[in-house]
Amino acid sequence: MTRVLLPEAVRVGTAPSAERETRTSAVALRDSFSVGVALVPLGLAFGMVLTQAGLDWWWATVFTALIYAGSFEFLLIGLVTALTPLGTVALTAMLVNLRHVFYALSFPLDRVRGVRAKLYSTFAMTDEAYALTATSASRSWSGPRIVWMQLYLHLYWIIGGTAGALLGALIGDSVAGLDFALPALFTVMAIDAARERPEDVSGPLLAFAAAVVAAVVAPGQMLPTAFALLTVALLVSLVASRLRSRRA
Template sequence: MNSSTGTAHSGIAGPPRHERSRPDLRAALADSSSVGLALFLLGSTLGVLVVHSHLAWWWAPAFAGVVYAGSLEFLLIGLVTATTPLAQVALTAFLVNFRHVFYSLSFPLHRIRGRWAKAYATFVLTDEAYALTTSASAREWSGRRILWLQLLCQGYWVAGATVGGSAAALLPVRLEGLDFALTALFVVLAIDGYRADRDIPVPVTALVCALVARILLPGQLLPTALGLFTAALLIRRALTTKDHSRA
């Protein structure tokens, strides 16, 4: 009786947790493969720029692992080397990463279980992870799969920064144009996003906001353009919701 009961219970329990997570890990590897190479190369670029800025190579994996904020890390190199006051660094970080506040509105954090898992998913939320996890094909992804994808993305970034920093320290060859790599990645992500959902007003609105910001406040182009674009999207959503409610 006891043995049969134990067998029944073991059948209900299913395979161990690490075996249950393997399909999610394999799926996350496939999901992240498209941006994984780009993140590794960008991380390598960050590592090279760190060394070219006369910082120790280990600052590259430190920035990549602790800050992990993409464009902010590239800005942070200049801020650190210029001994910028901490208050100005904090303000810059707030302006550059303020878009993450809006990411949280649609990021599927509710699928992730556990307080620490949710905290980590929030910490490593990046543009690439957001673009992948909020796409139409990701609506059925489990929380474990999302978490694996974010962990892999950070791993690509940190590994790239480590390789780039250590290689630049061993082979001090000056490379030009590396600071454009992050911009190139965002362009590719924007193109992929348009291909997935061919919503023409969105890129047109983004372009108009950038041009207006360039004319009105060229010294604060990025925060101004992001603010205008966010306001335009909110207005559009409000109008769309109103039209749907009337229908």
């Protein structure tokens, strides 16, 4: 067993670095496939919604390449076409992407070597990239393999988005209703998030109430109002539960 494995290990260890790099990128390409089959169609939908909203097709490339936060990019189309103030854009981006803060607790950035690679790796730490590194199979992945995987996911998203935008520019408004892809995406994400915490029933209900109240009271500022209401409601329930546990 060791006699068979040893020469192979030695050969890999002494292989020219360019060859090793090619092998790592090929393995990472396979790692990225499972997510790629979902990212490309979503990117296509994103690009089509973007051009249907009246933006030039190349904005899809700018959004997907520079922002690289799928669900928020979808949302940003609506925000910018409504000329939403930049402060609200920042606040919404913060709340929608707040979950990424907690990915840092377990994302294997310590395996990624070099400042540039680390910078890119944090930039490209999307839900999908995080999910792939959270699998048990990924525990043995090297830093370069992780960064290559992230790069492929990034490329799927850019290519899907750009292709969708070009397609959208071609067919124009003839197909109405594609914009439902965004509420559908959020519905699916909400169901998945709720499934992870089945005991938390009041959170989603409070959120729904906050959203309805904000839509009625402050239709022009619905998102910041709803998020503020939700945060206050959750903090109140936290204080209440701490008081209860102290009394008990």
